[in-house]
Amino acid sequence: GKHGADCLLTWTTAVRPHAVAAVLRNITFTQERYDSFIELQEKLHQNVCRKRTLVAIGTHDLDTISGPFTYTAKPPGDIRFKPLNQAKEYTAQELMSLYKTDSHLRHYLHIIEDEAVYPVIYDSNGIVLSMPPIINGDHSKISLNTKNVFIECTATDLTKAKIVLDMMVTMFCEYCEEPFTESTEHIAQLLTKMCLRSEVMSDGEQIEVEIPPTRSDVIHACDIMEDAAMAYGFNNIPRTTPRTYTIANQLPLNKLSELLRQDLAAAGFTEALTFALCSQEDIADKLLKNISETRACRISNPKTAEFQVARTTLLSGLLKTVAANRKMPLPLRLFEISDVVLKDESKDVGARNNRRLCAVYYNKSPGFEVIHGLMDRVMQLLEIKPGQGNGYHIQAADDSTFFPGRCAEIFACGKSIGRLGVLHPDVINRFELTMPCSALDIDIEHFL
Template identity: 85%
Template sequence: ADEEFDELCFEFGLELDEIVNVSLCVRVCVSVQTAGVRPHAVAAVLRNITFTQNRYESFIELQEKLHQNVCRKRTLVAIGTHDLDTISGPFTFTAKAPDDIRFTPLNQSQEYTATQLMSLYKTDSHLRHYLHIIEDEPLYPIIYDSNGIVLSMPPIINGDHSKISVNTKNVFIECTATDLTKAKIVLDMIVTMFSEYCPSLTLSHSLCLSPSESADSVAQLLTRMCLKSEVVGDDGQILVEIPPTRSDVIHACDIMEDAAMAYGFNNITMTTPRTYTIANQLPLNKLTELLRMDLAAAGFTEALTFALCSQEDIADKLGKKITETRAVHISNPKTAEFQVARTTLLPGLLKTLAANRKMPLPLKLFEISDVVLKDETTDVGARNNRRLCAVYYNKSPGFEVTHGLLDRVMQLLEVRPGRKRGYYIQAAEDSSFFPGRCAEIYAHEKVVGRLGVLHPDVINGFELTMPCSALDIDLEHFL
């Protein structure tokens, strides 16, 4: 390898005097076992750093500040800093069963298993707030050096062997994360903010933009905002140096926002826009507002229900399987009541009926709002769908009332009865409805919804005791 490097230098007209092995390349090997608990890791080395007591304390405080904000209390990223001279690479980031992990944690004098550490830190005023991140996982993340020395068990505690001090000269920084982008941002911030205490390290990124104001004045404003800027060329372009600590700058407009802040938003002169436009409602929203007024006039009360619900609400309680619902699942639901985005408005209305069972009968409710459906053809994999849903709850099912509401809606939508270019209903089977009491609604020769009498199992599932009929229509078909 040394000979190849010598030949490469010679090709570029350079004469190689000496090759010094300083082990600049430090590798972190990530095992597949980490995928289920903390899949990402990035690392960096600060060499020949000069710590004073103030610099050291500032370095530790920076980690804690980052842990609380960008790292979201260590859930997204956990930072570990180590004295590189006490350990040797390459390093291994893996995951093991708690009882198989044993090391001496920071500021302790004896070894503990990971299981014992979790019990030990349950009463710790600082670390107990982070135990929940991994305590229920079958495997805990762990980082070893090439000699099997434990560097850290993220996101809980570092090992005592590699702890840094005021006398540390070379610092190894590792960031383990559930979000790779956040890990890179955090690592960039730490390295950039403390690189000034190292003899040689430069990190920068350049971006050119053409300002409408004086180039010199904008450059001065940006420099005041800690974005080092200078005018380049004769065409008024500005070269802006963006430090890695400014992870929020991702476009030229972010830079101009900083310039506006330095100038003062209240000092910007008000001008008349060069274009003349008239705002207008989206057709779908306009249709929705008009229908709300007429449905209320028809004697139905509008309800506004949650966009999130449980899997049971849109599947089991309606006699369906969750895999057939095209539901969008929430990756980290806080409660069982908010596991998925609703695929139908019906459960929300039925739960509203259950909460108002003591009100005088009949209860007539409706809602016009969006449901969310999986759709692989969209850029986000899902789409909103505006629907109308109404329910009639009484001692008798009231199918004729629901059918009458359908006729009124179609009259408002200017769709005539009839099989050709009109609307009609046709018998259908649906597990949510009573057998033989369900119909599909056809409009313009396409299925646009359903109506019928709900199945007794659905009634019981939502803790209701009387018959109920329902109407469900896709409004986007009529635009």
């Protein structure tokens, strides 16, 4: 009577209150797919489902049963059906005794065996689909000829149940006649969930979406599709290879930069990342250069004096970083591999980016040999041997940024690629430093 109904309600709400289901239509099973289908359920049962305590999955041949389906709970003596792979009917009580010795199923009996009532799922004709989380009925078992699959998940945790159901559907939807289809109604619901009020139009194919004033970020149709994907869950969308002839690859320049960064760090230098914009003074006066010879691109309306021009060298950023870290123990070894911006009339925008490598060594003695050693290591990594012609060599050069007689130009494969040397004392002072410093600056685009 009434008490019994209360008891059932209490059981399903308190012990295993949630059930979710889905249907895969027009699926084609092969032995391999069938084995994979069973294997996936086993895997999910063990991990996400926490050995069936959180979620139990039942899969059935939909054409052998008829909805609507009822998820309820009954005393063990009142549940009677023929379980999977058995020849006759048993009551739930008898099944519990039968499976006590079953190497596979005995591990799950404890989940319900002490309860007064057991969960059970019936179809509209009273056929038992399953007694979760123990066993499915034999009547609705799946075979290789199954075309439509009914998946039910009963659970103590609704979120986990949805995750498991989504995984099952996503993994096997690809074997359906119409894989990965989302109904127009579902997409409209998902968008409405994302606060974009949507409804299906009369043709049943298109969706009318209303963008509220609070969503100024929605500009194109692709923004709406992104919201639909978020509501659906990016992790639920299966990974596929695009049907194009191109395969994505890292830009050679970026690959080279990454490899060099790794090895410069291994050589004991610390990587710095400095601003791409700086003051005019940083790249000219402080480096004892004239602004006209720097080929710098000016910002027409700079907000601060610190951001007047795009940097033409990485050196000033590194020296400012050294100045900010004067309290750190000596020596300071820093490097940066980034782009500088140079005016170039041959380009459509009038300027070009140039990838450079810059390193500084700051200590009580100038450490020219440390910077020279670093340059040799870089060349060794680039597989360029010392020497003229196709090798690399350095020769004395004059540069106002460097100490007179302590600067060299670097040549590789017959081209000038940069400078190294001890910085001029005036440069040191202008960056508010007090110790000698040597630097290396090379263009790494030459090595591609």
